[in-house]
Amino acid sequence: MKHSGLLFSALIGAVASARSMTPMACIAAARVLGLRTPGRLVLLNRPLFRNGALAMGVGELFADKMKTAPDRTVFLGLLARVMSAGIAGAALAPRGREQAGALTAVATAVPLAYLTLAGRERAMARIGQTRSGLIEDALIVAAGVAIVALAVRPKNGW
Numbered sequence: 001m002k003h004s005g006l007l008f009s010a011l012i013g014a015v016a017s018a019r020s021m022t023p024m025a026c027i028a029a030a031r032v033l034g035l036r037t038p039g040r041l042v043l044l045n046r047p048l049f050r051n052g053a054l055a056m057g058v059g060e061l062f063a064d065k066m067k068t069a070p071d072r073t074v075f076l077g078l079l080a081r082v083m084s085a086g087i088a089g090a091a092l093a094p095r096g097r098e099q100a101g102a103l104t105a106v107a108t109a110v111p112l113a114y115l116t117l118a119g120r121e122r123a124m125a126r127i128g129q130t131r132s133g134l135i136e137d138a139l140i141v142a143a144g145v146a147i148v149a150l151a152v153r154p155k156n157g158w
Contacts, residue, residue: 008038008151009089009101013108015144016085018116018136019064020077023088023105025057026144035152039098041091061141065133072113085109092151 012023027037028050044050063069070077085105093101116136123132 006089006093006097006101006104008092008147009104010108011147012088012092012144013085013105014112015140015147016081016088016105016109017112018072018120019057019060019140019144020072020080020084021053021056021060022084022140022144024053024084026141026148027088027091028053028057029145030148030152035154037091037152038095039091039093039101040095041087041098043087044091061137064137065130067129072117078110078113081109081113082106092148 012026015026016023024044027041028044030037031044031050032054044053072078072081085108086102089105090098090102093104120132120136123135126132127135
């Protein structure tokens with residue numbers, strides 16, 4: 001499936017709004033499986049960064065359930081979203097449009113972080129932090145996997 005637009009970059013930015021490390025973890029997992037992204041991405045080709053992205057993605061899923069977990073809209077939370085969305089948005093953009101893909105993903109992730117936080121707070125009030133977090137994890141990880149799966153292709157082409 002060939003896309004000349006930045007739809008996948010915007011969608012992965014939406015994923016970053018709720019789970020900052022999931023976009024890079026999904027792309028790192030695709031790299032482990034031998035898939036390549038439309039946009040050029042050198043960083044996650046290196047084992048240290050690829051494995052680090054996978055570890056941070058898993059770690060975030062556990063850390064989010066802790067009572068001491070900060071809101072996603074604090075400075076460091078937004079910074080993590082900007083970096084992850086930018087890297088993933090560039091990787092999922094068409095070749096030569098990586099910068100536009102990064103900007104699109106960041107422009108999606110930051111404002112949506114406030115909306116996804118509001119939704120999570122409402123869910124926490126109804127069903128608690130752990131249960132709402134697990135549901136959000138399932139939805140966001142599934143979305144990230146689906147978006148990356150639709151955007152990538154085998155290294156050999158099709």
